Amino acid sequence: MPCVNPNYSKLQAGYLFPEIARRTAAFLKENPGAEIIRMGIGDVVLPLPQAVCEAMKKAVEEMGTPEGFRGYGPEQGYGFLREAIAAEFALRGAEIDPSEIFVSDGSKCDTGNFQELFGADAKIAVTDPVYPVYVDTNVMAGRTGEANGVAYEGLVYLPTTAENGFAPELPKERVDVVYLCSPNNPTGAVMTRAQLKTWVDWAAENDATILFDAAYEAFIRDPEIPHSIFEIEGARKVAVEFRSFSKHAGFTGVRCGYVVVPKESPFHAMWNRRHCTKFNGVSYPVQRGAEAVFSPEGRRQCMANIDYYMENARLVRETLSGLGVKAHGGENGPYVWMETPGREPSWNFFDRLLREANVVGTPGAGFGACGEGYFRLSAFALRENVERALERVKRVL
Amino acid sequence: MPCVNPNYSKLQAGYLFPEIARRTAAFLKENPGAEIIRMGIGDVVLPLPQAVCEAMKKAVEEMGTPEGFRGYGPEQGYGFLREAIAAEFALRGAEIDPSEIFVSDGSKCDTGNFQELFGADAKIAVTDPVYPVYVDTNVMAGRTGEANGVAYEGLVYLPTTAENGFAPELPKERVDVVYLCSPNNPTGAVMTRAQLKTWVDWAAENDATILFDAAYEAFIRDPEIPHSIFEIEGARKVAVEFRSFSKHAGFTGVRCGYVVVPKESPFHAMWNRRHCTKFNGVSYPVQRGAEAVFSPEGRRQCMANIDYYMENARLVRETLSGLGVKAHGGENGPYVWMETPGREPSWNFFDRLLREANVVGTPGAGFGACGEGYFRLSAFALRENVERALERVKRVL
DSSP states (O other), X not given: OOOXXXXXXXXXXXXXXXXXXXXXXXXXXXXXXOOOXXXXXXXXOSOOOHHHHHHHHHHHHHHTSTTTOOOSOOTTOOHHHHHHHHHHHHHTTOOOOGGGEEEESOHHHHHHHGGGGBOTTOOEEEEESOOXXXXXXXXXXXXXXXXXXXXXXXXXXXXXXXXXXXXXXXOSSOOSEEEEESSOTTTOOOOOHHHHHHHHHHHHHHTOEEEEEOTTGGGOOOTTSOSSGGGSTTHHHHEXXXXXXXXXXXXXXXXXXXXXXXXXXXXXXHHHHHHXXXXXXXXXXXXXXXXXXXXXXXXXXXXXXXXXXXXXXXXHHXXXXXXXXXXXXXXXSSEEEEEOGGGOOHHHHHHHIIIIIOEEOEEGGGGOGGGTTEXXXXXXXXXXXXXXXXXXXXXXX | OOOBOGGGGGSOSSOHHHHHHHHHHHHHHHOTTOOOEEOSSOOOOSOOOHHHHHHHHHHHHHHTSTTTOOOSOOTTOOHHHHHHHHHHHHHTTOXXXXXXXXXXXXXXXXXXXXXXXXXXXXOEEEEESOXXXXXXXXXHTTOSOOEETTEETTOEEEEOSGGGTTOOOOOSSOOSEEEEESSOTTTOOOOOHXXXXXXXXXXXXXXXXXXXXXXXXXXXXXXXXXXXXXXXXXXXXXXXXXXXXXXXXXXXXXXXXXXXXXXXXXXXXHHHHHHHHHOOOOOHHHHHHHHHTTSHHHHHHHHHHHHHHHHHHHHHHHHHHHTTOOEEEOSSSSEEEEEOGGGOOHHHHHHHIIIIIOEEOEEGGGGOGGGTTEEEEESOSOHHHHHHHHHHHHXXX
């Protein structure tokens, strides 16, 4: 037997979304006529904004000419995009230098890869429920023991449930790294300025690092909620922020994201080294498309799409609430986090919803033990499908 | 101090290419009028083939329509591309199933990431000289001790020099993983069928894994030289192959590559898990561009570019040979590996060539201790620049 990484065998079942796809495909094989409505994976459905398409096409055309061709770009991203992103932070009072921005092919990669910069014995905290990538990538890296049910030995889980208003408490034990996500996937909750400040102060006092996932910041409606952790004093020394064009601009199939690592962070130079050694930059046409997100037309088109999805979220939340279901989130983020009827086990509810309503959602248990009894419905769907799905869901509740 | 990965501090200086860029930029700052000719980094210069541009533009247009929009694709790549790639292998008698192909954003990422599947104590062998990514990524992962000069403790280096005809010998000690690259970067040497067979048999006998980097296979001219390790009997059990569209089709700025992991390999399921957990698929328009590489026009256009570069390689090799310089490679790969005058230290020769001839090449020492006294010249340049560079190089030799 070759010398394999032993940690992979600790991983539980499939990664959540492939497992959902597997169950859905199996159902469709048995019921070929079934008309499935997907509100599970959180994938956007509206076309790519025209400003983005135009910019990408122009860039492809450039690449076909001797004058316009570009080979390897800077690993960290082109200046034109890093500057556009920095300007965006400045609009909200966060001073970020373009050199602190590392453009990538998406936040899944970034949130998955960043843990490489920590020691093998770093103590990791995650909220529970949590985006599985944070957990699984630390399991693969050997920072956990075996799984005990859905929890891994050695990880610190911070429950975020209806009981604590979806606001995780500070860890009671020594922790080196904490992953925070606001607006939250999957709960849809947002962190207030005061809550973020508490975390930043805690990190500064404990030599800890906050990995802040702001992939959904564009969906925030409440003007008091910070879009970036760098709006909080002291964050530059202790935090790193992940952002994505996926949901903001419909880039799930185009692939672009970025990490902000301030120069004050010990991880700035390390991430730069990692980026230059293991990554070779994002496709030039994609970077031009991302730049166009910040143009006046791009902004308008992206915001129209976000408004559309947030109206979906409102419909889901209010319809469910009207049916007596406890539905959280959906006000500053695109996910509604509902409590299952009678706190039914969430994979049960998944299977029942699939079979009886032909609607695909995401079982809360897939996000961690504290997600049990919850179910995530995504606002990323066509209006008509949301309305039809809600009609069907009514029958199952 | 936060809990950082201690292995990063073992890394020597900058990664090779950023260091070249740094020295070049410093020279240009001092000599703003200097007209530099770059034959260093091995970046393509000819425009993207028109068939690729057309396919990408069409895909971007699709993405702008409700019917044609695509969000998340399969992490492993779309079926249309995996099938086109599998058909390409079949042309040379290598049976590869589409499900064994994992599409990625480039070979630098793939060759850098694949080591994650091995145990922390896996013994790694590399040829010397070698593409630095293989080494640096294992250093980052903690599989080496400190650097001793340019060599890391714990790594097994296999000298490949003019003295052994650039054919590395089998390791004398226990090794779990060996990285092989043919056509070789940087030496330009290729491995024969018999040599590859020896390595495959050795791997089978020793429970070892061959990571075979075939990024330059499209440049092979000799019909007897294998393009894939999977043309060799027994390879499916012990080898993994990396391929790229970067040099083959001018994709250095477009970003697409792939890994072939046969089902017989214990790493097939693991790589699939890694790919699904840490990666989210390649940009859809990029995958359509890659598919077009295999269309009749795409093939013709790519081959015309490869012919152009290989004529450059011939010019470099023959001009240098005519000047009494020992110039290796350049016959089945795009790199000429010259011996420096009097085996002058290669960074010296780099600086001298930069200052006196305003030509940028790659110092052999950047690829390992056995690269000292060598210098890599890339065939990826415009003909006119190759001719001018050779005129200037004459003056320095």
